[in-house]
Amino acid sequence: MKKLINEVGEYVNEMLDGFVVALPAVRRVEGTQVIVRSQLAQKVGVVSGGGSGHEPAHAGYVGYGMLDGAVAGEVFTSPTPDQVLEAIRTVNQGQGVLLVIKNYTGDVMNFEMAADLARAEGIEVEQVVVNDDVAVDGSTYTVGRRGIAGTVFVHKVAGAAAEAGLSLTTVRKLAEKVIANVRSMGMGLSPCTVPANGQPSFELGESEVEMGIGIHGEPGIERLPLTSSDETVNFLLTRILSDLPFSKGDEVAVMVNGMGSTPLSELFIANRRVSQVLSAQGINVYRTFVGEFMTSLEMAGFSVSLLKLDDEMKRYLDAPTHAPAWPNMGGLGQ
């Protein structure tokens, strides 16, 4: 295992320390793995989180216009209910808290338990479960579809809606609308190594790829020979487009998300093909996001997410945010 770390057991702790010293607009709730905004606003709180190893998710999305708090579990391990509860308590300003949960068995169980505990304390809590991955129905990690990079669109839209002062139920419904309209699929060229394990999560041959891979090194739908970038994008888009389905005339946001060690150049090469395929099908691209948004440690590979937009979602997608991991949108016409 060749990693730039100190003690394996301190991985998440030290990462969070290094994160908060870089960013004065966030702080760590003392004695926890919870990151919150330094200044909380009088509005509905939005909290997400999950296992670590997906950086910049989830702490990178904490900031004005996106999340109020993010809970970091150990690598690829759900945060415990008491940590989630701490996040809910901290961000709650009396107007309730929305939990954005990715659909993994551990996450759903622990976030729901925390929600119940918070409700018992009189805090209003609602929740949504993101399941954007069209690749598999059920895996070692979950029952039903997994939540992957499309979750970031939920953070953005729900966060902006909360910032606009909407009620908890309205923000929750808007998050559900994003979930209903976002589809993703990923593929991997290489495994990743969880620090506490020390061994790669799986083995792939020099010219093999895993299609439909998750964000924890868990398997996808099939192992195929490595082919061109264009054919790889075609493969992913065929499944994504037919799933919703997306149709001619639809307007979409595109996310081309690197899994951790795929060069940005290769992500842009993939985006070229995404753009071509969508254009050929009469689907209009409203915004494109290319980069690392929801990673899987140092895995090589990428995912594509499409979000079918309406005017309401467009407005919240474009609303200003200070979250450090949301791209500088100035160049997109804001």
Place this chain on the structure above:
Amino acid sequence: MKKLINEVGEYVNEMLDGFVVALPAVRRVEGTQVIVRSQLAQKVGVVSGGGSGHEPAHAGYVGYGMLDGAVAGEVFTSPTPDQVLEAIRTVNQGQGVLLVIKNYTGDVMNFEMAADLARAEGIEVEQVVVNDDVAVDGSTYTVGRRGIAGTVFVHKVAGAAAEAGLSLTTVRKLAEKVIANVRSMGMGLSPCTVPANGQPSFELGESEVEMGIGIHGEPGIERLPLTSSDETVNFLLTRILSDLPFSKGDEVAVMVNGMGSTPLSELFIANRRVSQVLSAQGINVYRTFVGEFMTSLEMAGFSVSLLKLDDEMKRYLDAPTHAPAWPNMGGLGQ
């Protein structure tokens, strides 16, 4: 070679296509590898560039408040003079153009030749050469010190100064002030593979690292056993801090830059130690930037850059920009 590409010969071309379709605020000058702002302002133009493979450098820094144009050579290969000339001609609005060149023999030669050709056409051109890497004096790529991630600070400050309407000579002097005050050093855990070569640039053992590595897979100052993140940071900072030298009471901007496949989590772990060392030496951190700013394809490793600031540089560092690869600074108090 396991990469998500199509034809090797189309790598840069397709990457640039995928870049411009993602970003409406930039365009590609037809028939060239030059990216410019879609809307050019009446002001001094700032142009940078170099070999590809360093994404998001350099095209990601094109936008309001940073570069007006970026020239992309083939991977790890200087752009040709005619391409640089095309960038100068396109961005020039009659107030002259500043070239920001990284100190590599090919880049310096080709950018200077382009500057001479542009001057012969009556365009005022000045240039600066960035040489922030404290690791080596001379390598296979250059005479003197190399330009690495610290170059991004030059783009930011010079770009903001040009946006503020300063004259060509004033912008050039400010860029020189940044160069005089920025120091960097990097290390690598793994090599990278140039698509056209198909083979890793060097071999490293499972527990070896290369200290002082450049951004083209060229060697550093010594090959050492892999040690902890903290000790690695100590090693780099010892050389960086003593070079300027940085002293107690200085105020600095920190950049912890991933080389391509180092997880963001490991960069934050490194930043924690950077912060500790600077604090212990009485050096104040004004801003911290953690992410991928100047990469070397899929190399694993990172570099640390420190820029000693004064009020003038702070102002331009904090000035707004729309360049997509400059972080969303909202959370830093803007």
